Amino acid sequence: MASFARYVRFVACAWTLFVVMVFAVPASAQQPSRVDPNASAVTEQKLFQEHSRIQGRVSIPDQRSSMLEQPAGRDWRHFRNVTLRWIGGIAILGMLALLSVFYLARGMVRIESGRSGRTIVRFSAFERFVHWMTATCFIILAISGLNITFGRPLLLPLIGFDVFSEWSQWAKYAHNYLSFPFTIGVVLIFLMWIAGNIPNKVDVEWLKRGGGMVGHDHPPAYRFNAGQKGVYWIVVIGGGLVAATGYQLMFPFYLTGIEGMQLAHVVHAVVAVLFVAVMLAHIYIGTIGMEGAFEAMGEGTVDVNWAREHHSLWLDEQNARTPSTNETRRKPSATPAE
Numbered sequence: 001m002a003s004f005a006r007y008v009r010f011v012a013c014a015w016t017l018f019v020v021m022v023f024a025v026p027a028s029a030q031q032p033s034r035v036d037p038n039a040s041a042v043t044e045q046k047l048f049q050e051h052s053r054i055q056g057r058v059s060i061p062d063q064r065s066s067m068l069e070q071p072a073g074r075d076w077r078h079f080r081n082v083t084l085r086w087i088g089g090i091a092i093l094g095m096l097a098l099l100s101v102f103y104l105a106r107g108m109v110r111i112e113s114g115r116s117g118r119t120i121v122r123f124s125a126f127e128r129f130v131h132w133m134t135a136t137c138f139i140i141l142a143i144s145g146l147n148i149t150f151g152r153p154l155l156l157p158l159i160g161f162d163v164f165s166e167w168s169q170w171a172k173y174a175h176n177y178l179s180f181p182f183t184i185g186v187v188l189i190f191l192m193w194i195a196g197n198i199p200n201k202v203d204v205e206w207l208k209r210g211g212g213m214v215g216h217d218h219p220p221a222y223r224f225n226a227g228q229k230g231v232y233w234i235v236v237i238g239g240g241l242v243a244a245t246g247y248q249l250m251f252p253f254y255l256t257g258i259e260g261m262q263l264a265h266v267v268h269a270v271v272a273v274l275f276v277a278v279m280l281a282h283i284y285i286g287t288i289g290m291e292g293a294f295e296a297m298g299e300g301t302v303d304v305n306w307a308r309e310h311h312s313l314w315l316d317e318q319n320a321r322t323p324s325t326n327e328t329r330r331k332p333s334a335t336p337a338e
Contacts, residue, residue: 076262080269084149088273095277099284109290111306112216119301120318127192128297134185134235137178142276144171149269179246186239189232196223197232202313212310223314231282238275242268 123131147155147168156164203226209219211227219225224232245268248254252261286293292306307315 072259072262076265079266080149084269084273085153087270088146088149088276091273091277092280095280099281099289103284103288106213108288109213111291111303111309112218113305113309115292115303116305118304120304120307120315121300122296122302122307123300125300128300130185130188130192131297133181134189137182137185138279140174140178141182142272142279144175145272146276147171149273176250179243179250182239183243186235186243190236193224193232197229199226199229203229218309218312220312221310221314222317223311225311227285231278234275234278238271238278241271242275245271 151164151168151171155167159167200222202221206219206221206226209217211225212218245264248256248264249261249268256264286297290310292303296302304315307318
């Protein structure tokens with residue numbers, strides 16, 4: 001009897017095991033062979049399809065800090081790390097290459113009639129002070145600003161993390177604080193020279209004749225020729241744009257949200273690198289590009305022959321006004337340039 005009971009228990013267990021296996025096999029066949037931990041996770045792309053932005057909850061008063069991610073942020077990041085470097089590199093290196101080729105082909109634009117030994121006042125002491133204050137601030141702002149875009153890929157491998165961090169910190173301080181005298185300088189330049197920088201028909205003729213930079217032509221011009229007027233308006237408009245957008249970046253979220261901040265940065269960066277490229281041409285003309293040009297801002301006076309060749313209409317106006325006080329005799333040691 002005991003043997004029969006063991007036999008019944010054995011058959012019952014075997015039958016139970018068989019039933020379990022029959023129902024377990026189809027269920028296991030439906031399970032994946034590998035477990036994907038992200039299979040049920042919500043992807044970033046899916047979130048962006050359902051919501052325009054990803055936002056969390058914060059306990060600080062500024063609720064705008066709860067913005068975690070938004071589609072325009074990825075576009076801005078690509079602009080900052082890729083597009084801006086291409087724009088800046090092409091504009092600045094392209095301008096340097098163009099100026100180098102032009103200098104090798106044309107050389108310095110000489111005073112063809114030689115120096116007369118007489119000078120005429122071109123810029124007052126106050127005008128030169130405003131110019132050099134603005135120019136000095138601009139150079140430091142340009143170098144410190146370019147460091148933000150190009151410093152990490154170019155300088156960091158050369159000088160190391162510690163030096164680069166220290167340099168970048170002081171460059172940022174300089175960039176922030178020197179923006180104020182730069183802005184004041186741009187405003188003063190606008191007010192000082194607006195009357196002489198209104199385009200007129202003389203500028204059209206000056207442009208048609210290439211401004212005297214090609215060949216030996218000397219088209220007439222008033223105090224500021226068409227090229228200088230172009231630089232003036234670039235300084236006023238470009239300087240105004242970089243100042244306005246720069247202050248928006250320095251004092252974030254006072255006027256706009258994150259999208260506006262990103263737009264301000266794009267405008268600030270693009271205008272700044274193009275501004276730098278144009279100023280390289282301005283610096284070239286004012287130094288090694290044209291004989292006698294630097295003296296206008298360096299000493300405040302220019303040689304009469306230089307004025308006659310490059311600004312003949314302005315020279316006629318000055319001679320008609322005060323022929324005895326505008327022109328001064330140079331020291332006897334001055335000799336004409338060859």
